[in-house]
Amino acid sequence: MSYLLTIYLIFLIGYALYSAVGIYHLWRFGYVGDLTKPVIVVYCFVSLAVIGFSLFLIAGRNYEFIVSWANHN
Amino acid sequence: MKKSHKYFPSQRETEEVFLLLRRHWFAYVPFAFIALIMSLPLVFISLYWTNNPEVVAGIVGDVLIMLGASYLLFVVSLLLYGFIDYYLDVDIITDQRIVDIEQNGFFRRKIAELSLNQVEDVAASVNGPFQTLLHFGDIHIQTAGTKPNFVFNSIPHPYRISKIILDLHDADVAKTAAERNKILSGLGEVSDSSLEDKRLATNAPGPDAAVEPAIKRVIKPVSEKLLAGVTHDEAMAKITDKVQLSGEMKEGEAIDLG
Numbered sequence: 001m002s003y004l005l006t007i008y009l010i011f012l013i014g015y016a017l018y019s020a021v022g023i024y025h026l027w028r029f030g031y032v033g034d035l036t037k038p039v040i041v042v043y044c045f046v047s048l049a050v051i052g053f054s055l056f057l058i059a060g061r062n063y064e065f066i067v068s069w070a071n072h073n
Numbered sequence: 074m075k076k077s078h079k080y081f082p083s084q085r086e087t088e089e090v091f092l093l094l095r096r097h098w099f100a101y102v103p104f105a106f107i108a109l110i111m112s113l114p115l116v117f118i119s120l121y122w123t124n125n126p127e128v129v130a131g132i133v134g135d136v137l138i139m140l141g142a143s144y145l146l147f148v149v150s151l152l153l154y155g156f157i158d159y160y161l162d163v164d165i166i167t168d169q170r171i172v173d174i175e176q177n178g179f180f181r182r183k184i185a186e187l188s189l190n191q192v193e194d195v196a197a198s199v200n201g202p203f204q205t206l207l208h209f210g211d212i213h214i215q216t217a218g219t220k221p222n223f224v225f226n227s228i229p230h231p232y233r234i235s236k237i238i239l240d241l242h243d244a245d246v247a248k249t250a251a252e253r254n255k256i257l258s259g260l261g262e263v264s265d266s267s268l269e270d271k272r273l274a275t276n277a278p279g280p281d282a283a284v285e286p287a288i289k290r291v292i293k294p295v296s297e298k299l300l301a302g303v304t305h306d307e308a309m310a311k312i313t314d315k316v317q318l319s320g321e322m323k324e325g326e327a328i329d330l331g
Contacts, residue, residue, distance in 0.1 A: 001132065001135060004132075004135060004136060004139055005139075007139075008139045008142075008143065011143050011146075015146050018150055019150070019153070021179055022150070022153045022154070022157060022179065025157050025161065025176075025179060026156075026157065026160075026161075029161050029176070029182075030161075031080065031093070034160075035160065039153075039156060039160075043149070043153055046149055047146060047149060050142055050145050050146055050149070051142065051146070054138055054139065054141070054142030057138045058135060058138055061134060061135060061138075
């Protein structure tokens with residue numbers, strides 16, 4: 001499990017770097033009043049929601065496992 | 074203090090931006106469609122998971138969560154990539170030149186410029202049912218000399234835009250001709266006070282009198298056409314707010330016909 005989590009965290013770091021480059025381009029080359037700023041907000045929101053939800057699911061499953069393990073002992 | 078704003082790096086202080094064109098939204102549809110197709114497996118996996126929670130228990134479930142989240146983030150990042158490629162491709166038409174800004178991916182950005190007086194011919198083409206129904210198409214600008222031709226792909230209302238480019242070209246030619254006449258006649262010399270005095274005494278029109286009507290004759294119809302419905306009602310309202318009849322723009326704002 002820890003291997004999996006490490007790989008996932010490495011992927012998330014790469015994704016964060018990629019996102020930073022993309023957001024920089026939108027921020028740097030967008031014009032006042034165009035769609036670049038709303039897209040940045042939506043992209044950040046969706047990305048954080050997906051990451052947050054996945055971590056929440058993983059944490060929830062491990063919590064259940066710990067509880068069941070504790071109950072058996 | 075007025076905030077300085079440029080639409081492209083080499084924009085001059087006196088240069089007015091008339092149009093800022095982006096590709097039609099339909100150009101982004103393939104990206105969105107591919108992303109939609111790519112995210113379908115996640116929907117099926119989620120449905121399967123809901124109906125059979127016991128199958129994905131334990132480590133299999135953890136792997137599926139991480140793989141699913143990674144895959145979804147990958148799809149979202151593809152959408153961002155496509156949006157940057159689509160939205161940062163901009164064509165700017167000023168009173169002096171045409172600027173084509175092309176963004177390919179993250180690290181390839183090309184800016185090509187063409188002076189309005191180098192425009193030889195402008196052709197608009199609408200091909201296929203989607204372009205016909207959604208009113209977009211390509212604009213081919215033929216240039217003088219050895220400069221490569223400009224091609225604007227998937228531009229909304231290509232016929233009207235090409236007419237505007239031709240009108241601006243005519244205005245630029247008229248302006249250049251008037252300035253040449255001004256120099257040749259010698260009336261433009263400020264130091265030559267005797268000629269200026271003579272002109273004032275005879276009530277003759279000044280040097281700008283030759284230039285202004287020539288420009289206004291062309292620029293004003295251009296602006297009226299912009300206001301008369303280059304694009305749909307919302308964009309028209311946007312343009313009405315942002316462009317004055319003289320063709321001036323407010324600082325830091327763009328006319329987006331996309």
